[in-house]
Every structure is written in structure tokens, then in C-alpha cells.
Amino acid sequence: MGLDNVLLKISSGKPTGDYLKNKVNVLHGYIDRIRHIIDHIRTFSREQTSLSVEKIDISEVCRNALPILRTQYDHHQIILRLSTDPTVGFVIGNKYKLEQVVLNLISNARDAVEEKEKIIDDPNYQKEIKISTFYDDEKICLEVEDNGTGISEEDRNNIFDPFFTTKDPESGTGLGLSISYGIIREMNGEIRVRSHVNEYTVMRVILPKVDYGQSENSDS
Ligand SMILES: Nc1ncnc2c1ncn2[C@@H]1O[C@H](COP(=O)(O)OP(=O)(O)OP(=O)(O)O)[C@@H](O)[C@H]1O
Ligand SMILES: [Mg+2]
Known part of the structure; x- marks a missing residue:
């Protein structure tokens, strides 16, 4: 519709530079939003083509x-650190879906550090995101930690709700965490949040490890 309006304006007279600039900006925003929604929908479309559930090395996914x-x-001067425990075993699920969860968590971390940089105005602030995998209490854990804006206690109750977002409509649909939560529940796991406003957020994905000792041994 926006493009139709622009075409109409062009054919009915001479559109001003300001008019065009404004229209292009608005349309850009809509396209960003569409791209965002499509990114999320890809998780579902993959479901139909590759329903396969397999043993996944979580460190490899990271x-x-x-x-x-x-x-x-x-490019954005964000330090990304990866620390994977090579002895972490396998989890069961769909590799592409788990990859989507990891990407969603990291993109939230990126938004949080970018936002913090904007609001604190401290030239010494170093944006940092740490990704790690490890064992804890017989479970396999994957953590994404950032030193960004943090999440208020009130928001923490809502972040897994579909369409809950604190971002501009162009940059957030509020679907990332609700989809990620669904994927992790499907894998019999959970996502826990620790956060301190203006300091950090740690999103921990906790998954059961695969008890494959029996079947592997029986091969020999
Ligand atoms: N690492 C984080 N630091 C600070 N706030 C976060 C973090 N992760 C999530 N949030 C908060 O949770 C809200 C919901 O996150 P979610 O990923 O579901 O949606 P979104 O990022 O806003 O949009 P989308 O993921 O669709 O682009 C965010 O808008 C933000 O307020
Ligand atoms: Mg998100």
C-alpha cells in the first residue's frame, strides 16, 4: 500500500525529496518488521521439512x-566469548530448533548491550556476550550472559509471553523468547533467568542429558 501511494504521488505530480525520504524510512521499518517475523516463522517451517529428532552436541550448536x-x-565492537565444556554430552531434539534458540538468546543479548551503550554514555563501557556450556547437577546447561541493560523484576514475569516486547515495533516482535521457551519445553528442559538492572542478564537453558550408555554398549 505504501508503495502504491508513492507511485500515485509520482504519477500525479512531483513528490518532494522530504516526502520520499519519509516514505522510504517508514517502508524500511515495515520491511524490518516483516524480516523479523519471517525469521521466527522459519523455525516452524523447518519443523515440517526436518522433523528429525536426534542426538545433538550442544557445544557444536554454539x-x-x-x-x-x-x-x-x-563490526559493532561487541566481544563474543565462547567457552564450551568438551565433555558435555548429548541432548535430544532438533538441531535447527536449538540453533534458533541460541540465536534468539544471543540477539537479545546484543540488543541489551547496544541499548545500554546508548543510555549510559560511558566511553569505557565494553559490550560483552559470553556463551558457555557445562554440566550442572547432572543436567546439560547452556548460558548466554551479557553485560547489558538487565531486566526489571516486573518484566521478568512477562518476557516469555508471546508478543511481550520492550523494543520498538521495528526491532522486536516479542516472539523470540516465547518460541525459544516452547522449543526447550519440547526437549523437556527449561530456561531460567538471572538479571540485575543495568548490570547483567544470564539466560540459562537446562536440558536433560541423553542416557545413551545402554544402547551404545549393546552395539559391540
Ligand atoms: N538479554 C536480555 N537483556 C535485557 N532484556 C532482555 C534480554 N532478553 C530478553 N529481554 C527482554 O525480554 C523481552 C522479550 O524478548 P523476546 O526475545 O521474546 O522479544 P524481542 O527481543 O523483544 O523481539 P524478537 O525476539 O521478536 O525480536 C525483550 O523485549 C526485552 O525486554
Ligand atoms: Mg528477541
Whole structure:
């Protein structure tokens, strides 16, 4: 509709530079929003083509996600640290869905550090995101930690709700965490949040490890 309006304006006279600039900006915002929603919907469409549930090396999923992000993060001067425990075992689920969860958590961390940089106005602030995998209490954990804005106690109760967002309509649909939560529940896991406003947020994904000792041994 926006493009139709622009075309109409062009054919009915001479549109001003300001008019065009404004229209292009608005349309850009809409396109961003569409791109966002499509990114989320891809998780569901993948479900139909690759329903496969398999043994997944969670550290490998994190390692694979990194090159996709590295250039973008270097460009924005965000330090990305990865620390994976090589002895962490396997979890059961769909690799692409878990990858989507990791990417969602990291993109939230990125937004949080970018936002903090804007509001604190401290030239020494170093944006940092740490991704780690480890065992805790017989469970497999994946953590994404950032030193960004943090989440208020009130918001913490809502962040997993569909369409809950504190971001501009162009930059957030509020679907990332609710979709991620659904994926992790499907894998019999959970996501826990620790956060301190203006200091940090730690999102911890906790998954049961696969008890595959029996079947592997029986192969030999
Ligand atoms: N690491 C974080 N630091 C600070 N706030 C966070 C963090 N992760 C999530 N949030 C808060 O939770 C809200 C919901 O997150 P969610 O990922 O579901 O949606 P979104 O990021 O706003 O939009 P989308 O993921 O669709 O782009 C965010 O708007 C933000 O307020
Ligand atoms: Mg998000």
C-alpha cells in the first residue's frame, strides 16, 4: 500500500525529496518488521521439512552459530566469548530448533548491550556476550550472559509471553523468547533467568542429558 501511494504521488505530480525520504524510512521499518517475523516463522517451517529428532552436541550448536554472528559483532565492537565444556554430552531434539534458540538468546543479548551503550554514555563501557556450556547437577546447561541493560523484576514475569516486547515495533516482535521457551519445553528442559538492572542478564537453558550408555554398549 505504501508503495502504491508513492507511485500515485509520482504519477500525479512531483513528490518532494522530504516526502520520499519519509516514505522510504517508514517502508524500511515495515520491511524490518516483516524480516523479523519471517525469521521466527522459519523455525516452524523447518519443523515440517526436518522433523528429525536426534542426538545433538550442544557445544557444536554454539560453535556453529558463532561464525554467522562474528562479523556482525566485530563490526559493532561487541566481544563474543565462547567457552564450551568438551565433555558435555548429548541432548535430544532438533538441531535447527536449538540453533534458533541460541540465536534468539544471543540477539537479545546484543540488543541489551547496544541499548545500554546508548543510555549510559560511558566511553569505557565494553559490550560483552559470553556463551558457555557445562554440566550442572547432572543436567546439560547452556548460558548466554551479557553485560547489558538487565531486566526489571516486573518484566521478568512477562518476557516469555508471546508478543511481550520492550523494543520498538521495528526491532522486536516479542516472539523470540516465547518460541525459544516452547522449543526447550519440547526437549523437556527449561530456561531460567538471572538479571540485575543495568548490570547483567544470564539466560540459562537446562536440558536433560541423553542416557545413551545402554544402547551404545549393546552395539559391540
Ligand atoms: N538479554 C536480555 N537483556 C535485557 N532484556 C532482555 C534480554 N532478553 C530478553 N529481554 C527482554 O525480554 C523481552 C522479550 O524478548 P523476546 O526475545 O521474546 O522479544 P524481542 O527481543 O523483544 O523481539 P524478537 O525476539 O521478536 O525480536 C525483550 O523485549 C526485552 O525486554
Ligand atoms: Mg528477541
